[in-house]
Amino acid sequence: MVQRLRVRYxxxxxxxxxxxxxxxxxxxxxxxxxxxxxxxxxxxxxHPKISYVGAAAPTGVASEAEYLEIGVTRECDPDxxxxxxxxxxxxxxxxxxxxxxxxxxxxDRLECSAWEIRLPGADPAxxxxxxxxxxxxxxxxxxxxxxxGMRRFDAREAVLDLxxxxxxxxTAGQASGQSCVILRMVVRHATPAVRPDDVLTGLRLxxxxxxxxxxxxxxxxxxxxxxxxxxxxDPFGLDRDATRGGETxxxxxxxxxxx
Amino acid sequence: MSVESLFPRLExxxxxxxxxxxxxGGELNSTVKDWDEATVRWALMYPDAYEVGLPNQGVxxxxxxxxxxxxxxxxxxxxxxxxxxxxMRAEGVPQFTVDAHRPVRAFDVLGLSFSTELxxxxxxxxxxxxxxxxxxxxxxxxxxIVLAGGHAAFNPEPIADFLDAAVLGDGEQIAIAITEVxxxxxxxxxxxxxxxxxxxxxxxxxxxxxxFYDVDYHADGRIQRVAPNRSxxxxxxxxxxxxxxxxxxxxxxxxxPLAETVHERFSVEIFRGCTRGCRFCQAGMITRPxxxxxITTIGDMVEAGVKASGFNEVGLLSLSSADHSEIGxxxxxLADRYEGTNTSLSLPSTRVDAxxxxxxxxxxxxxxxxxxxxxxxxxxxxxxxxxxxxVTEEDLIRTVTTxxxxxxxxVKLYFMCGLPxxxxxxxxxxxxxxxxxxxxxxxxxxxxxxxxxxxxxGFVPKPHTPFQWAAQADHETVDRRxxxxxxxxxxxxxxxxxxxxxxxDGKPSIVEGLLSRGxxxxxxxxxxxxxxxxxxxxWSEHFSYQRWMDAAAKAGVDVDWYTTREREENExxxxxxxxxxxxxxxxxxxxxxxxxxxxxxxxRWTPCYDCGVCPTMGTEIQIGPTGRKLLPLTVV
Numbered sequence: 057m058v059q060r061l062r063v064r065y066x067x068x069x070x071x072x073x074x075x076x077x078x079x080x081x082x083x084x085x086x087x088x089x090x091x092x093x094x095x096x097x098x099x100x101x102x103h104p105k106i107s108y109v110g111a112a113a114p115t116g117v118a119s120e121a122e123y124l125e126i127g128v129t130r131e132c133d134p135d136x137x138x139x140x141x142x143x144x145x146x147x148x149x150x151x152x153x154x155x156x157x158x159x160x161x162x163x164d165r166l167e168c169s170a171w172e173i174r175l176p177g178a179d180p181a182x183x184x185x186x187x188x189x190x191x192x193x194x195x196x197x198x199x200x201x202x203x204x205g206m207r208r209f210d211a212r213e214a215v216l217d218l219x220x221x222x223x224x225x226x227t228a229g230q231a232s233g234q235s236c237v238i239l240r241m242v243v244r245h246a247t248p249a250v251r252p253d254d255v256l257t258g259l260r261l262x263x264x265x266x267x268x269x270x271x272x273x274x275x276x277x278x279x280x281x282x283x284x285x286x287x288x289x290d291p292f293g294l295d296r297d298a299t300r301g302g303e304t305x306x307x308x309x310x311x312x313x314x315x
Numbered sequence: 316m317s318v319e320s321l322f323p324r325l326e327x328x329x330x331x332x333x334x335x336x337x338x339x340g341g342e343l344n345s346t347v348k349d350w351d352e353a354t355v356r357w358a359l360m361y362p363d364a365y366e367v368g369l370p371n372q373g374v375x376x377x378x379x380x381x382x383x384x385x386x387x388x389x390x391x392x393x394x395x396x397x398x399x400x401x402x403m404r405a406e407g408v409p410q411f412t413v414d415a416h417r418p419v420r421a422f423d424v425l426g427l428s429f430s431t432e433l434x435x436x437x438x439x440x441x442x443x444x445x446x447x448x449x450x451x452x453x454x455x456x457x458x459x460i461v462l463a464g465g466h467a468a469f470n471p472e473p474i475a476d477f478l479d480a481a482v483l484g485d486g487e488q489i490a491i492a493i494t495e496v497x498x499x500x501x502x503x504x505x506x507x508x509x510x511x512x513x514x515x516x517x518x519x520x521x522x523x524x525x526x527f528y529d530v531d532y533h534a535d536g537r538i539q540r541v542a543p544n545r546s547x548x549x550x551x552x553x554x555x556x557x558x559x560x561x562x563x564x565x566x567x568x569x570x571x572p573l574a575e576t577v578h579e580r581f582s583v584e585i586f587r588g589c590t591r592g593c594r595f596c597q598a599g600m601i602t603r604p605x606x607x608x609x610i611t612t613i614g615d616m617v618e619a620g621v622k623a624s625g626f627n628e629v630g631l632l633s634l635s636s637a638d639h640s641e642i643g644x645x646x647x648x649l650a651d652r653y654e655g656t657n658t659s660l661s662l663p664s665t666r667v668d669a670x671x672x673x674x675x676x677x678x679x680x681x682x683x684x685x686x687x688x689x690x691x692x693x694x695x696x697x698x699x700x701x702x703x704x705x706v707t708e709e710d711l712i713r714t715v716t717t718x719x720x721x722x723x724x725x726v727k728l729y730f731m732c733g734l735p736x737x738x739x740x741x742x743x744x745x746x747x748x749x750x751x752x753x754x755x756x757x758x759x760x761x762x763x764x765x766x767x768x769x770x771x772x773g774f775v776p777k778p779h780t781p782f783q784w785a786a787q788a789d790h791e792t793v794d795r796r797x798x799x800x801x802x803x804x805x806x807x808x809x810x811x812x813x814x815x816x817x818x819x820d821g822k823p824s825i826v827e828g829l830l831s832r833g834x835x836x837x838x839x840x841x842x843x844x845x846x847x848x849x850x851x852x853x854w855s856e857h858f859s860y861q862r863w864m865d866a867a868a869k870a871g872v873d874v875d876w877y878t879t880r881e882r883e884e885n886e887x888x889x890x891x892x893x894x895x896x897x898x899x900x901x902x903x904x905x906x907x908x909x910x911x912x913x914x915x916x917x918x919r920w921t922p923c924y925d926c927g928v929c930p931t932m933g934t935e936i937q938i939g940p941t942g943r944k945l946l947p948l949t950v951v
Contacts, residue, residue, distance in 0.1 A: 070326075071573070073335040078573045085343075085571060085625030102657055116330045144625070146341055146573065270330040 057095040057105060057127040060157040061137060062292060065122050071148030072118035079149065080108065083124065086144035092137065095127040110166040110278060111249050119275040120152070121169075123162060123291070158298035165291040168216065168244045170276040171252050175267040178237040180222045186265035187220045187239070196258040200248075207248055211258040214250040217242040217286055237267075240276075242287045318350050321408060322416040328402045336574045337365035338399065340413035343571035344623060346378075347415045348388040354501055355494045357381050357389040358412055358422040358459065360441060362434035363853060365393040365413070369570060370578040372632070373428045373465060376565040377490050387494055390414035390422075394437040395444070397850055397857075403444055410445035419445040423497055425459040426490070429467035432830035433853035435474055439845040442477070449842065451479050451526060456508045462493070462522075469554070469601050470778040470890040473833035473841060475525035479513060482522055483893060484554030484601070485587070487563050489521050514547065523552040523893060530835055530889075536876065538834060538887040553894045554601065556934050560587065560608040564616050568623045580628035580661065581620040585613055585645065589634035590918045590926075590936070591666075593692070594703045594909050595731065597777035598634055601895040603928040605919055606937045610641045610648070614945040617649060621658065628659050636662045637671050638919070640939040646677040648945025654680070667691060667706045672717045686725035686768075687718050694730055694744035700912040701736050703905075708748065712755045719756035719765055726752065726767045732796055733774040733788035733824065736910060742796040745769060746803040750810040768815040769804075771797065773824030777831050779895040781905035783888060786881040787828045793821030822860040826852070828878040829867070834889035837877065839870040896934075898927025 067074060074082070084104055087094050096102040105127030113119035126137075134154040142151035175183065190196065196212040218241040243250050252273045259265040279288030290296075329335035350356070359378055361368030368374065374391060381389035390412035395403065403409070410419040419425055419441065427438055442449050447458050454461075463471050463481040471481040482489050496519060500512050507514070516522040527548040531539040543550060557563055569581050586607040589599040608616075617629050631645070639645065649660055660678040662671075667689045675687055691706050693699040699706055715726050730745050749769050756765035773793055776782040797818050804814050829837060843866035844852075851857035867874050882888065884903055891899070901924075905915065915924055919936060929935050 070322075070339045070341060071336075073329055073339050074573050075334075075336065077575060078336055081575065081579070082573055084627075087625075088627065089622070089625040096657055104657075116335065146343055148341065270327060 057129060059128050059131050061126045061128065061132060061134060062109075062155050062157050062162055062295060063124050063126060063138075063141070063151060064153040064292070065124070065145075066118075066120045066150045066152055067113065067122065067148065068118055068120075068150060069148050071146065072113075073116055074149070075115040076108070076112040079112075079122075080106070082145060082149060086141055086149075087126065090137075090140040090144040092126065092141065093128045093130040093132070095129045109162045111245065113275045114251065114253075117252070117273040117275065121275055121278045121288075123166065123278065125157065125162065153292060155292045155295040158295045160294060162291060165280045165294070166245060166278045167281045168242055168288050169278045170240070170242050170287045172274045172276055173239040173241075173252050173256070174272040174274075175237040175239065175269075176272070177235065177268045180220070180235060180237050182263075182265055183220045183237040183239070186259040186263035187218055189262040190215075190218060190255070190258055193258075193262055196261060198254050198257045198261065200251075200254060200257070202248055209248050209250075211250050211254040214244045214246045215241055215255060216244055216281070218255065244281065318417050318421045320416045321411045321418060324406065324408050325411065325416060328399065328406060328408065331402060332399045333396060334366075334574060337393070338395070338411075338413060339573070340416065342369070342413075342573065343625075344568040345391075345414055345570055346382045346388075347390075348382065350388070350415075350417070352386065353388040354386045355388075355424075355497045356422045357387070357424045357426055357490075357494075358392050358417075358419045359389055360392045360394075360419075360425060360427045360438075362394050362427055362429065362437040362441065364396060364851070365572075365574060366576045367853075368393040369572050369574075369576045370582075371428060371430070372566070372582060372584065373430075373486060375570055376563075377426070377428075377486050378570075379565050379567060380487055380563075381490060381494065384491065384494060386498070390417060392419055392441065394434075394441060394851065400440060400444065400850075410441050420447055420458065422459045423501075424462055424493070426462045426464060429463055429465040431853060432467045432473070432827055433858075434467075435830060435841050436845045436849045436852055438474070438477065439842065440850060450476055452476070454479070454509065456505070458509075460497075460509075460512065460516075466598060466601065467831075469597070469893060469895055470831065470833075471523070471525065471893075472835050472889040473830050473837040475835045476838045477841075478525055479509075480516055480522050480524050482555065483552065483895065485557040486555070487557050487565070489555045492519065492521060514545075517548045520549050520553065521555060524548070525835075528892065536873075538889060540887060541889075541892045551892050551894045553932065554896060556604075556606075556896075556932055557587070558606060558934060558937065560584070560606055561612045564608075564612055567616070567619060569620050569626070571624045571626070578630070579626065580630045581617070581624050581626040582630040582632050583613055583616045583620065584608065584633060585631045585636060585639050585642075586633045586938075589638070591635055591638070591705075592703045592905075592915045592917060594701070594781040594905060595692070595734065595774055595777075596634075597780050600780045600897060602634070603896065603926065604934050604936045605638075607639055607939055609939065609941050609943070610645050610945060611941070611943050613645055614648060614652075618652075618948060621653075627657055628661060629653075630661045630663060632663065635666055637666055637668065637674060641941065642674065644944055646674045650677045650680045652945060652948050663688075667711050667714050672714065672721055672723075675718070675723070676721060686727050687723050688727040688729060689714065690729040691748070692729065692731050693734060693741065694746075694748060695741045697912060698734060698737060698741040698744070700914055701909050702731075702734055703909065703914050705914055708751070711748065712751060715752050715767070716755045716759045720759045724764060724766060726756075728752070728767060728769050730769065730771050731774040732771050732800075732818070733793045733821065735776075735782055735785040737788065737796075739796055739799060742800050743803055745771070746800055746807075749804065749814045750807065753810045753813045763813075766813050766815065768817060771800075771816070771818040773819065773821050775824050775827045775831055778888065778890045779897055779902075781902050781909055783832070783902065784882040784884070784886075784906055787825070787878040788821070789875075789879050790821030790825050793824065797821070819855070823852075823855075823858055825874065825878055826858075826860065826863045829863070829872075829874050832889070833877055836870075836872060840867045840872050843870055894931070896926075896928035896932045898925065898931070901926050
């Protein structure tokens with residue numbers, strides 16, 4: 057492996073219903089169709105060196121900011137790779153940005169996520185009140201079934217910002233003319249992860265607020281917490297700075313972590 | 316009349332169901348055509364879950380061929396899981412296609428591909444969800460023609476009341492012919508409505524329209540005769556055979572799903588038909604004669620298919636793939652071409668023969684070396700003579716020994732239980748054979764790290780085979796023999812732990828037997844099972860034997876009469892008016908030979924034994940060698 061590329065991709069529209077496993081198969085095939093010189097692990101059952109960074113957006117949740125890394129055996133131009141990979145993936149799985157990895161672990165930079173939750177048909181006044189109560193609370197215990205069984209944890213502390221805005225545009229699955237509440241929030245990554253549905257559970261617990269139809273959730277961004285903007289900054293910033301400054305050593309020198 | 320997409324209504328249901336991606340469509344290489352520009356529209360259904368149905372070759376081939384025709388469109392639909400069915404009923408969302416999410420009832424034809432009879436209840440769910448009357452007689456001019464194909468359509472009688480039509484054999488050419496009949500009829504302003512369209516299809520001789528045939532019964536329940544009930548309808552309907560597979564190189568662009576499916580590979584049929592003459596094998600009987608695809612076409616299809624799909628596994632399909640006259644060159648040529656690309660090749664359905672190990676070594680060169688599977692089918696020498704599976708114990712031991720010494724650690728052996736004339740000793744013979752396999756493997760390798768898995772399927776007598784007259788073993792007998800086999804293996808200290816045993820209980824085979832050799836009276840049972848909630852009968856977690864028995868009792872259908880009863884030579888069988896090309900007298904003779912342990916050679920390499928197919932169908936065996944080789948791929 058001579059180079060590692062960091063990829064930001066989106067899952068949009070109908071393809072928000074893909075699971076993480078679905079995406080990983082689709083990416084593997086797209087890499088083959090696009091003739092990306094992907095490196096393979098050695099051994100009895102070789103696997104392409106593609107690793108997914110951070111917690112994947114759950115099945116049914118759209119995202120503008122998912123991340124993966126690809127190890128390649130021949131140096132690739134990031135812009136070319138972005139275009140090739142994007143055209144090999146089905147529309148809806150869209151490659152947005154590719155950089156050559158420099159120092160540091162990308163996973164460590166994904167400190168928080170910005171989310172948008174659209175609630176078609178929800179009452180704006182009730183939503184506003186529920187958000188107020190949520191923000192006023194110190195601690196909100198929620199329960200969710202995780203891989204390790206039913207877990208009880210605080211859904212409040214990790215939420216750095218939560219506010220409601222009123223949206224007028226219609227979305228799929230919504231009758232036209234209906235109101236739509238939009239919640240925006242920034243959540244720090246923690247264990248167990250506080251997900252948008254945990255926040256919705258929290259809103260129900262503190263204010264008995266329940267949206268009338270399934271929420272449409274989108275992850276807008278992930279990255280290191282930028283206190284000036286109160287949300288995630290671009291996690292590729294460091295890689296781009298390093299490349300621009302020409303400070304990188306031999307390719308791959310600073311690569312750490314195991315693909 | 317334009318048709319709107321159901322997707323906005325469906326989308327609201329997706330967050331509430333398991334594996335929602337299966338309903339979304341948008342697979343790579345899928346096609347959405349303009350509704351209004353098409354004059355003939357097909358909805359193609361594989362009546363099982365998406366994960367099973369999507370990889371189906373038959374559906375993919377017809378989908379591509381029909382969509383290549385001008386003014387014709389084809390979309391796909393699959394059985395929805397019960398959680399989705401409940402939501403669709405609650406919200407009034409009808410059965411939809413996954414391509415453009417159009418309502419199935421809006422299409423001209425609903426074509427169903429039945430690989431197995433266990434999809435019948437799923438057909439009823441789809442019809443009901445689509446808003447199409449279950450009984451063909453109740454359908455009107457606005458309903459699609461419900462058309463069945465696939466191997467189970469060689470006896471469509473149990474679902475005759477639910478079908479408008481059925482076709483036998485290869486679908487490529489007849490699907491196009493049907494399209495043209497419909498196009499012409501529509502262009503004329505649909506004269507005579509549905510009845511005339513069906514009549515035109517029946518008159519063509521290539522489409523079976525059950526309603527144009529009456530079945531009379533003897534007082535004892537046997538069929539007296541099946542006869543056309545109007546003039547112009549042929550007495551017998553013949554199967555279709557595509558003679559030159561090189562002219563039909565489909566699928567060209569395989570569908571690549573986002574959802575996980577049962578076969579994640581690009582498959583190419585390397586030949587159709589099989590003349591090995593295994594007497595239990597319906598596929599081998601009804602797909603004759605053997606027609607090979609040439610080595611160069613296979614090479615071209617693999618190259619294009621891998622490029623278009625990104626799959627990292629290629630399956631070379633047929634009923635006995637190692638029998639292709641140039642399989643050695645195909646294997647080596649493909650392995651050379653894909654050297655160093657982590658593309659693996661697989662060859663399902665191979666015979667017990669040391670030559671296969673060389674092939675398997677070739678095939679695993681670029682990919683993963685998993686296990687090898689061989690199918691002796693019968694546990695004793697006598698049993699194998701009865702079923703005409705010409706494998707000696709010596710062949711088998713030699714083959715697996717070669718496999719073990721060349722580094723294969725896991726060998727799977729496939730057998731059947733409940734075969735005609737079978738006795739307890741024949742099944743116990745499987746245990747002896749498995750022990751000998753392990754012993755030979757240990758001796759040859761000097762290692763105790765040798766495993767074999769014995770996998771056992773229940774035998775079901777099938778129409779158009781020499782065993783179509785045979786009594787099916789009752790499930791108590793099958794279960795008793797399987798238990799004895801299990802005890803013999805588990806109790807063995809020396810070998811027991813090296814041998815895995817996989818089997819199912821005998822009850823599902825009885826239901827399959829009822830549906831395989833049933834007649835029109837069995838349709839009532841299918842409907843009653845479906846009304847009682849029967850769905851996904853091919854899935855053990857959904858299948859209920861009791862539900863089928865209760866429904867049969869309620870419908871006054873004697874299951875034993877259809878399954879465990881041996882038929883006489885002159886009994887009219889429900890499928891006698893459907894012609895797979897096999898001479899009935901030859902089938903009977905072969906049945907008699909079976910009972911007398913007489914074997915029949917493969918007619919590819921020995922003289923014709925007059926099964927009847929070639930002269931009746933005007934076909935002939937088409938095999939190589941062509942003498943050509945696969946050249947290395949040139950990198951552009």
